[in-house]
Amino acid sequence: MKFISLESPSPTDCFKIIDTGIRKRALIILLACCQATYEGRARSRLGFGERMILIKPDGSFLIHQDRKLDPVNWQPPKSRSKVSMKNGVVFLESVRRIPQEHLKVELKEVHLVSYYQCQDAQELEVCGHEKDMGELIWKHPELIEKGFRPTVREYSTSKGFIDILGKDSKGQLMILELKSRKAGTNAVKQLKRYLNDFKDDKKEVRGILVAPSITEDALELLEENNLEFKSLEPPNELKNEKKITLDLF
Amino acid sequence: MKFISLESPSPTDCFKIIDTGIRKRALIILLACCQATYEGRARSRLGFGERMILIKPDGSFLIHQDRKLDPVNWQPPKSRSKVSMKNGVVFLESVRRIPQEHLKVELKEVHLVSYYQCQDAQELEVCGHEKDMGELIWKHPELIEKGFRPTVREYSTSKGFIDILGKDSKGQLMILELKSRKAGTNAVKQLKRYLNDFKDDKKEVRGILVAPSITEDALELLEENNLEFKSLEPPNELKNEKKITLDLF
DNA sequence: GAGTGCATCTCGCTC
DNA sequence: GAGCGAGGTGCACTC
Numbered sequence: 001m002k003f004i005s006l007e008s009p010s011p012t013d014c015f016k017i018i019d020t021g022i023r024k025r026a027l028i029i030l031l032a033c034c035q036a037t038y039e040g041r042a043r044s045r046l047g048f049g050e051r052m053i054l055i056k057p058d059g060s061f062l063i064h065q066d067r068k069l070d071p072v073n074w075q076p077p078k079s080r081s082k083v084s085m086k087n088g089v090v091f092l093e094s095v096r097r098i099p100q101e102h103l104k105v106e107l108k109e110v111h112l113v114s115y116y117q118c119q120d121a122q123e124l125e126v127c128g129h130e131k132d133m134g135e136l137i138w139k140h141p142e143l144i145e146k147g148f149r150p151t152v153r154e155y156s157t158s159k160g161f162i163d164i165l166g167k168d169s170k171g172q173l174m175i176l177e178l179k180s181r182k183a184g185t186n187a188v189k190q191l192k193r194y195l196n197d198f199k200d201d202k203k204e205v206r207g208i209l210v211a212p213s214i215t216e217d218a219l220e221l222l223e224e225n226n227l228e229f230k231s232l233e234p235p236n237e238l239k240n241e242k243k244i245t246l247d248l249f
Numbered sequence: 250m251k252f253i254s255l256e257s258p259s260p261t262d263c264f265k266i267i268d269t270g271i272r273k274r275a276l277i278i279l280l281a282c283c284q285a286t287y288e289g290r291a292r293s294r295l296g297f298g299e300r301m302i303l304i305k306p307d308g309s310f311l312i313h314q315d316r317k318l319d320p321v322n323w324q325p326p327k328s329r330s331k332v333s334m335k336n337g338v339v340f341l342e343s344v345r346r347i348p349q350e351h352l353k354v355e356l357k358e359v360h361l362v363s364y365y366q367c368q369d370a371q372e373l374e375v376c377g378h379e380k381d382m383g384e385l386i387w388k389h390p391e392l393i394e395k396g397f398r399p400t401v402r403e404y405s406t407s408k409g410f411i412d413i414l415g416k417d418s419k420g421q422l423m424i425l426e427l428k429s430r431k432a433g434t435n436a437v438k439q440l441k442r443y444l445n446d447f448k449d450d451k452k453e454v455r456g457i458l459v460a461p462s463i464t465e466d467a468l469e470l471l472e473e474n475n476l477e478f479k480s481l482e483p484p485n486e487l488k489n490e491k492k493i494t495l496d497l498f
Numbered sequence: 499g500a501g502t503g504c505a506t507c508t509c510g511c512t513c
Numbered sequence: 514g515a516g517c518g519a520g521g522t523g524c525a526c527t528c
Contacts, residue, residue: 003280003360007254027301027315029278031252031365041430041506042377045487049369052276054301058316066276066367067307069325070523073373076318076508098514101506111252112363116280118315120298124322128291130519159438161518180520181290184501189408215501238294290521319508325523347499350521379504410503429504433516464516 005114011088014110018083018090021055021115028055031112036063036073040101046072048108053092055081061094061103075103128234130180133210134163136235137176141166144208144230148174159193172204179211180234187211188221195227254363260337263359267332267339270304270364277304280361285312285322289350295321297357302341304330310343310352324352377483379429382459383412385484386425390415393457393479397423408442421453428460429483436460437470444476 004020006013021028030053038044046063051072054062061075075081075094079101082093092105134153141148147169155162164176175198177191187209195207207227214222214229222229253269255262270277279302287293295312300321303311310324324330324343328350331342341354383402390397396418404411413425424447426440440456447454456476463471463478471478 003256005254005256005361007252027280029280029301031276031278031363031367038506042375042483043485043487044373044375044506046373047371049371050365050367051369052278052303052365054313056313056315056317060316060318062313062318064303064305064311065369065371066305067309067326068305068524069309069311069320069323070505070507071318074318074506076506077316096506099506103506111365112254114280114361116299116301116360118280118299120300120314122296122298122314124293124295126291126293126521128521182501186502217501234291236292238292287521293521317509319522323521325521348521375506377506430506431515435517466516 002117003115005112007112009110009113011085011090011110014107014113015083015085015090017113017115018055018092022081022083024115024117025057026115026117027057029053029112029114029116030107030110032110033108034063034105035108036103036105038073038101038103040096041099044073050111053105055092055094059094061092063105073103073105075101079103125238127238128180128236130163130178130234132235133178133180133232137164137178137210137232143232144174144176144210145169150176157194157197159197160190162194168206172206173198174206174208176208176210179209181211182213182215183209183211183218183229184215185218185221187214188218188225188227191227192225195225251366252364254361256361258359258362260334260339260359263339263356263362264332264334266362266364267304267341271330271332273364273366274306275364275366276306278302278361278363278365279356279359281359282357283312283354284357285352285354287322287350287352289345290348293322299360302354304341304343308343310341312354322352322354324350328352374487376487377429377485379412379427379483381484382427382429382481386413386427386459386481392481393423393425393459394418399425406443406446408446409439411443417455421455422447423455423457425457425459428458430460431462431464432458432460432467432478433464434467434470437467437474437476440476441474444474 035048036046052064058077059079062071063073065072079094079096090107094103150166152165155165163178191207198205210230284297285295301313307326308328311320312322314321328343328345339356343352399415401414404414412427444456459479
């Protein structure tokens, strides 16, 4: 059976379905009143409440409350899930080896138990990251300014990697720090550090923060340090753009 | 009805259940073959595949594939969810106002649709954070060393906030940088920056990195800069410790 | 509402 | 496996 779902199951049935689901490497869904304790990188305890529990074929384990985007408790992929029954009560356990992490769940009342052997080979296609920005600038350096010639990407320094290194039309060295969203003071400080490294060489260097926008504090700090800001939106174009709009709407 | 669940529903039934679920501010669960496009802070497209969709009463919207901990697509709390039907096909839409973000989902085949008005007032109790460490040191400064007297927490500098500032038994200034997990080179660099700020004052200052452990690179960098490392585990004690173990096992 | 920094961050990459 | 950095980070907290 590829898919099974049972409302208000007995503890025995609930146990059986979960156990089968784990062995079949299916996606398991539970709606239940439960409590949970976690021990590992930190420690936590969650009292009884009604939640959704999700166990994935890759070992991921999630407990979702009725609010927030993040699960309230979880275990990462490759964790080992187990189900057990003691005195008519069903327990779930998920263990990660390295680092040692334990999640234990007690199910008090199960409203729905279900497993589903799903098929999904699709990968998400995204655009609009810092990496995309780097590629865009590399291909179209004039977006930064006329005469800009990028020379190195991911240039390694003692302070970290410089996103893009290049020269302006006058041959002056330029250090570019890219951010795909609004840049804060931290981005400026980072850029400043790269420049300090280069200034030891007694050369004149320009530092440019490239981002769609910048906070007021950051702009102030930037100007204090004679650094520059260049507004640039990250590229916004998927591979099969036309296909999408046709397929969906 | 507080809870409803329907296997392989017709598009019309599926639409009705989701629509009711949204109006009742229930937790909605879907198992379905779907595709999704997202536009907002970035842009993404996901082809057809079998997934679990979760819509929470607070507006959170999650699409989970059969792998990974993170949803492949999502919308944050307070987003507005809508369901619609066109030519016998059910569509989901979730919109966020600020920043503008759109998630559109087309359901091709629904295996399970369900909503559930759940009750969960419980908050998660956690311990083992950096904040806990700060409190621990503040109360038990001798954990750092005999004679250590902390004076300020979250001391603001141009380089950021110093976790703990204090003096040793000889009255020498100490800067403490706390990390709740293994400290890397970045933690050392951060500490170094705080010290540089203070050295301008021509005072002798000790810099101490406090963490459960440290990477080899970081330790090397630390010693090069005459900084110190103090191994300290973040506190690991919940409020009602005894109660937990009794309740669960 | 915007800005800042932690997180059981997760995840992908490189070494 | 460990370390490092980006993320549609999320989230709480401050201003």
